[in-house]
Structure formats: C-alpha cells, structure tokens
Amino acid sequence: MKQIKKYAGIGIIIAIVALGILQLVNNKKRLDNELQAMQQYSMVVPVEVITPERQGFSQQVTENGVLTSGAEVTILSETSGKVLSVNGNIGDKVYTGQTLVTVEKELAESQFQLAKTNLKHAEKDLARYDNLAGGEAVTQQQLEAVKLKYKDAQTQFTASKKQLENTTIRSPISGIIASRSVEKGSYLLPSVPVFTIVEQDRMVFTVNMAEEDVLALGTERKAGVFIDAFPEKSLTGNIRGISTVPDLSGRYKVEMELNNPGNILRAGMSGKAVFASDTDNEGLVIPRKCVVGSVRDGKVFIVHGDTVISKQVKARTLNEAEVLVAEGITETDRIVLSGQINLEDGSKIRILNVSP
Template sequence: MKNRRKLLITTIVFLAASLFVVFKLKSNKQEMQDNIAYSQRKVDKIPVIVETATDGVLSENVVATGTLEPSESLTLVSETQGKIVKIYKQKGDRVSQGDAIVKVDDEVISANVLTAEANYMQYQKDVERLTRLANENAVTKRDLEQATIGMKKAKADLITAKKALSNTSIKSPINGFINNSSLTVGQFLAGGSPVCEIVNNSVLNLNVKISEAEVYKIKEGQIVGVRLSVFPEKKFSGRITAIAEKADASMKFNVEITLLNNSKTHLRSGLYAEVDFPVKNQSKVIIPKASIVGSMESPVVFIAQNGKAIKRTLIIGQSNDKQVEVLSGLSANEQVIVSGQLNLKDGDDINIVK
C-alpha cells in the first residue's frame, strides 16, 4: 500500500515538473519572438540635429597648411661588404659632401689592388717589348695584339679593384645631418645594406594645396608669409617655387614654397606650418566641420530637405578646427545635419530635434 502511494506521489511530482518546463519554454519562446519583432521594427524617422550654412570668411587672407620637408633626404647604402672597423660620424652629426662616415675592413681588397697593379704593369712591359720586336719583324702581329688586349683587361681589373677599395670608405654624397643610424664597430655590413639617413635642412620645402578660385591669384617667385605653431611669435617668409599644372582628386592645386633655413632659429623638417598668401579672401559658404561625413579629401554632407536626408558631395576650401569653406555643392541657408548623420542613407526620413 505504501509503495503504491509513494509511486503515485512521484508520478504527480514528475508531471507537475514537466508541465512547468513546457510552460517556461513557451514563455521564453514568446519573449524571444517579441524581442526579435521589436528589434526588426522599422523606425519611421531618424532624429537629427541641423545647423544653417552661412556666408562668411574664415580668415582675411587665403591660408593653407602643410609640413616642412627637407630639400634633400636620402638613405645611404653600402656598395661593399665586410666588417665595420671605424665609425667617423654618429646620429645627429653634421656632414659635408665627401665626409667619411664608416670604414669597412679593406685588407683583402687592398691586396686585390696590389695584384691588379702588378698585372697591369707586367702587361705594359710586355706590350712595350713586343712593340719593339714587331718593328724588327721578330714577332707576329698576333702576339702583339694579344698582349695589348691583355693590358686593356688588366687596366679594367685595376680600375674595378680601386673602386672596390674606395667603397670601403663610405662617404656622404650630400651636405646635411645624420638623422638615423644604428651601426656598431665589428658589425658585418652586407652590400646594399642601409648605413644611415642623411637630411639636408639648409633649404626647406613646404607643399600646400589651394583651390581653383585662388590658384590664378598667385605666381611663381612671389613672397609669402609662413607661421609655425611651435614659434607663434616669430614670422618667417618663403618664396613660391612651383605651382601644379593639374588639380588632384579633391580639385586642389599643389603649391611648393621654399624657405631658406638661415635664421637664428634653426628649423627642422616635419614642423607644422601655415602659409599666408597675399590674396584677400572672398565670402564663401561656411558649414560646421562636424557635418562632414568621410574624409576631408572626399567630403560629403547630408542636408535636411522636406523631411528627408539628402546626400551632397562637396568641394571644400580652407578649414579650421570647427568650420569649413564650401566652394561647390552647397548654398547658404541650407540646413546641414551635424548630428545623427553617420548612419544616414540618401533619402532617409528624418526628424529634426530642436
């Protein structure tokens, strides 16, 4: 009797547990379906914040930015191989054209030069002797010709050996400073291996970009003002040395400016610089920089028009930390989207948040 009663209780408990599990699974399934439906529901309008494009100027004169570049910069490579026995110049040292920087072991190559000199001298004597004998018809012309050919080959071998010997003293081909070098005495230097980087900053180049509306207002040889952020109180001047004949993909023209690095303040390449062109700025459409989608090379914005986001591709001019000049693609008083535009697509419905 007790066993039947116990079995009945166990069966009831099992059935209750099974019913609870089934109910819970259905409840979780319904909740999951509700979540999926909620996540997939279409948002009718995307909230955005807009600002109005205005007419104005960012600066009184046309300003362009860039970084100073050395007039000459090269990586010196070894034309020989061998163990480094002497280092004459270190990183940061000034060098002149022809200064020795590194010396490579030349014992074997010096011996090759001596051998080549001896061979050449021997052939010279042979040619002189055979020439006298040929004049007396004591030897054939063929013997003289072979000796002459041998002398020319010996001379070429001597020139090659001397060149190899000179290559063991690695010299600077330009004036400048050693910007980078990591060689040590005793290190094996392979042919074609980099020895050091040499930078000549005696003349600095500055490449900047200006728009088509400004490129015809400047000319080669013109003097321009240059400002460096690291020396805000000092003024420098440069000369326009080249103006590009072709615009780049962003419709900008490259302008090269040269600065003589002969002031008391020694300038280094890589410094950020601003150029003031002697050209008065005209009023242009100004928009917030935050409205730009993508890069400044290929700028895109979205404008709010009749409750929709409309995509516009721009050509831009100058810019600062907060604003950008628009040369083409946008008019004053149009509303540009400055927040919420990153996930927009052309034609999306929008809701302007005040």
C-alpha cells in the same frame, strides 16, 4: 414651504456648477489661444542679415602644410667585412665627405696592389709591342692580344680601386644624422643601410592647393611661411615645383624651398603658407559664416519677404573671414548672417538688425 426650500437649494447648486463649468471652458479657451500664439512665435526664427559688397581685393590663399628636409639620403654599404669604426650618432651634424664608417681592408688593399702591378706590366708590354709592330716584328693578332690584356688590367685596377675606396664610407651631403644602423664589430654586407642623412640648411614646405588657387599664384612664385612652433617668425618660401596631376580630392601639391636660419626647423613640423596674387580683382564679398557647408559647394539663405529661400553659391576663400562669391547672389540680396542653424526653405524670420 419645505418643498420650496429644497428646490431653491438644488437650483443654487446647479447654478454654481454651471458657473464653474463656464469658467473652466473660458480658461481652456484662453490657454489654447496663448499656446497657439506661443507656437506661432516659436516658428519665427530671429536672424541677422547683411548685403554683399562689391569691392576690390588682392587674392590671398592660406593653406596648411608640413616641413620636410631638402634632401634625405640613405647610405648603403658597397662592401663587405668587419666594421672597424663608426663615427656619428643620431642628431649629429655631418659634412660632405666626412668619414662615417671604416671596414677592414686588408683583402681589398692586396687586390688593389696586385691590380696596380698587373696594370704596370700590361702598360710596358703594350709599349714594347707597339714598337715591334712598327718594324713588323710581331703580327697584328699578337698586338691585339696585348691590347686586350692591357684593357683587362685597366678594368681590374679600376674595380679594385673602387672596392678599396668602399671600405671607407663617407657622407655624400652635409646634414643631420636621422638614423644609424651599424655598430663597431658587426659584419657588413653590400646593400645594407648604414646611415640616413637629412639636409638641414635647406627645407621644403609642402601644401595641397585647389586648381583655381594654383592658377591664381603670383608671378613672383613666393609665399609667406609660418611654422606653428615659431609663430613670431615669418619665412619666405620659393616655389620650386607644382604637380601636374591632382590627388583624389582634386588638389595639387606645391613645394616651396626655404632657408633654415639657425637650424631651428625640423622635418615634420606643421604650419601654413600664405599666397598673395599680384593682380587686383573685384567681386561680391560676404562673411565666411554666411555660407552653410563648404566654401566651394555651399549655400546661403536669402530673405524673401518674411521668409527665406536657400541658394547654392560658388565661392572661394579670400582670407580667414571673407569669401568671394562668383555665382548665386546679387548686390541687392539680403543674406542671413546668423541663425542659419534653425532655417530651412520657407522658414519665417524676424530680422534683428537693420539691413545695410
């Protein structure tokens, strides 16, 4: 009897262990199935899609740029001597012909007076010899010598007059003093910079544009200019020049002149220019965020069943939110609008919105 009870206890223990093992196996199988389902679900990328629209549009191109002065002139000394006076500091407004620097002129004045006297004598000699030559009282050789002396006196007079004028340095344009390199009492030498004057009433806004955008510029040759420091002001820039040679990135420099109302604009200020084409066009338009990479050399993801494939596109910017696609898509394509960051060719997708 005792033997029977012993074997019964062992059987119960074995049964309990077997049931535990079976439960563990079932639990593992269930966990494996759940994990596999989760992995399959995680491989499906949720996306939103759109279809391109064929629509008419007016080409609009926005480019960033920077302001420069209409003219910048560095004034160089054309004389030598001690500086007697300096008029003007950085930021001061000056006008054409305004005196900026005076230099001692005693020597130049003396040379001018001597040259003036010599010229008068040479003029009298020439007139006298002309009269004598009419009566054949002097030879032709003597007359030519007097003429040569007169021309030399004229040259000396012109040179000394210029030297005297150079002792007063004047502003060649109206504008703002950008730099000053001379002080009263210093000794000035020829070709030394003394002032830099920048024109302020007229400014130049410069941008760099792609080839196709340059070719699409309107015939009015104008653009709206918006300076970052004054976003509420809209200025009109008149295109004054387009470079014929592109830079290393293949873009062309475009310069626009614009007025400076109230002289509020300063060289170095940044902003943007908005160019509008004067011709109407039609094409496939999609949101800019559909394009992965640059607009000129990017790609889009197109729905293919429950997966996606990528396609290179040639596009150009219409405005801040839309691009015109010239090649790479059709009107029937469904294009991924959001979720591209997790996509690659062949990725499975789940469309969150109803495609138009």
